[in-house]
Amino acid sequence: MAEANTTTVTLHVHRFTPRAERAENARGGSPFARKSSPFGGGASASARRRPRGRQWVQEYTIPARPEDTVLDCLLTIKRTLDPTLAFRYSCGHGMCGSDAVAINGTPTLLCTAAIRDWAKQPGTLPQVDDEGFRHVGNGDDENTSVEGAQAADAKTQSLGVIELAPLPGFPPQRDLIADIDPMLDQIRKLTPYLQADGVLATTAEGKVDAFEYLQHPEQLAKYETLSNCIACGVCEGSCPVFAGGDAFIGPAALVWASRFINDSRDSKAMERMDAIDTADGVAACQSVRACSRHCPRGIDVGEEMWQIVAKVRER
Numbered sequence: 001m002a003e004a005n006t007t008t009v010t011l012h013v014h015r016f017t018p019r020a021e022r023a024e025n026a027r028g029g030s031p032f033a034r035k036s037s038p039f040g041g042g043a044s045a046s047a048r049r050r051p052r053g054r055q056w057v058q059e060y061t062i063p064a065r066p067e068d069t070v071l072d073c074l075l076t077i078k079r080t081l082d083p084t085l086a087f088r089y090s091c092g093h094g095m096c097g098s099d100a101v102a103i104n105g106t107p108t109l110l111c112t113a114a115i116r117d118w119a120k121q122p123g124t125l126p127q128v129d130d131e132g133f134r135h136v137g138n139g140d141d142e143n144t145s146v147e148g149a150q151a152a153d154a155k156t157q158s159l160g161v162i163e164l165a166p167l168p169g170f171p172p173q174r175d176l177i178a179d180i181d182p183m184l185d186q187i188r189k190l191t192p193y194l195q196a197d198g199v200l201a202t203t204a205e206g207k208v209d210a211f212e213y214l215q216h217p218e219q220l221a222k223y224e225t226l227s228n229c230i231a232c233g234v235c236e237g238s239c240p241v242f243a244g245g246d247a248f249i250g251p252a253a254l255v256w257a258s259r260f261i262n263d264s265r266d267s268k269a270m271e272r273m274d275a276i277d278t279a280d281g282v283a284a285c286q287s288v289r290a291c292s293r294h295c296p297r298g299i300d301v302g303e304e305m306w307q308i309v310a311k312v313r314e315r
Contacts, residue, residue: 006156009064009115011073013085014165016172018053051171058082066116066159071099073162074110074176086175094296097232101176102165107237108294119160167237180233186253187231190275194260197267219264226259226304228297235291235301241284248284249276251291251301258308273312282309 060077074087089099092111099110103118170178201209235251236242242250257276260266276282287309289302 006063007065007159008061008156009073009119009159010059010061010161012161012163013058013060013176014055015058015175016053016055016166017174018051064115064159066114068115069111070103070113070115070118070162070164071110073115086177088177095230097230097296100167100232100234100237102168102237104163106294107167107234109232109234109296112296115159115162118162121160167233169237169239169242170233183233183236183250183252184231186249187256190253190257190272192256192260194263194266195268196265213265215264223259223262225299226255226262229255229259229299230297232296234294234296238290238293240288240290241286247280249281251305254282254308255299255301255304258304261308261311270315273315277312282312285309
């Protein structure tokens, strides 16, 4: 009986080790140092600055099957080859959004990315810079199939190469772990929770109205899809305008704002629209719609951006 062929995949991982913090910074700095720059920014701006450290690309070749996910491959490397490799994950099923990275320059989740869909032959792999952004014009074809590309009589067949980098638009913390706090801070600024009028509804008999917040299906449909957002940062990493700071509030924050603006139970819709009707809010959105690509929860983020911009301008 013929011996079964073994398939492998090669991962090119953009790694990063931050430089050790200087002693005076760890202690809080000199009491005579300037606390903020005369050109703006200050402590929050320094926290968003890309940290310095060692950067390099490391290659790993491991046995793998086409149906394996990229997360499966990283876990194999972590457990058998290199325990120093750092990446973030939690549920492993595309529900938590913690494992967002750039795969071949495209932001997506490690746990939902199958090797068969992302592995490419070396000549077709896009060039990815140190910040995870893909360079165009390098023969990139996202639909390139790698199965069967090797000789049929080979004992070991390569499924191809996958390029991994931290999520673009955010400062890296270590290897594939990006600091998404800027995005979460922007979401928190927009009070991402239901704000009702605070009046306790009662029935004609003076009893508490247990059906106060019932909605018609049409009312629920206006925001139900938006409530699926898991704040993974994929849309932020895809947005060419978002820079991980205050220059643009970002599509994720606008999705969360839109979710409550469209909720018939919320009484702060006008205040919410005022909060995003700023130069770094809806005015900064350029309607590129790159944010719609690869949303793991199926949200057409670009369309939602267009809808919320139109609603703010028409109010």
